Amino acid sequence: NAGVTQTPKFQVLKTGQSMTLQCAQDMNHNSMYWYRQDPGMGLRLIYYSASEGTTDKGEVPNGYNVSRLNKREFSLRLESAAPSQTSVYFCASRSRGTISYTFGSGTRLTVV
């Protein structure tokens, strides 16, 4: 099925461990986004990539890095996980000329 695919769906990390969240879209969209969602906080933008080869910080970038590997893939890396990064992470993509997003199904991350 066409859309945005995130892996893994669930992950438990120990404090200080690192990991990369993967996101891929097969809709030929130009822009891709990483959000985190915490209870009562809505979705907050971590990083985004307006087009292949570019990345920019969003509202809450601290503790994260991103790579726009190619047009399809946009990964999010936690170098040294902290309990405050326990959250649900959503990747989204958007086609040029539209505003609405297509979201992946999310990665539920717990840092203990």
Added chain:
Amino acid sequence: RKEVEQDPGPFNVPEGATVAFNCTYSNSASQSFFWYRQDCRKEPKLLMSVYSSGNEDGRFTAQLNRASQYISLLIRDSKLSDSATYLCVVNFPSGGKLIFGQGTELSVKP
């Protein structure tokens, strides 16, 4: 002040009720407005865009007041299947970024 603020929830209503959600946004340069729906533990999905003249999609009506920087969503004849969290979403003028409100939870009871 948060960029997008919504009514606090949850809203608990009986089937058939009419319920209204309100939202305000802070950036007067915003041009695009949406309501997204999010079911428990799932990804947000676009419910409808919001246009300046107001727009309707079946039982759902969205309104925009640019002067007051206010957006609303009205749901008529509520169904059990309408139970979800409704997110008010506004575009950030540069970069095509969307800013989400914290969401309002709706629970429709039999």
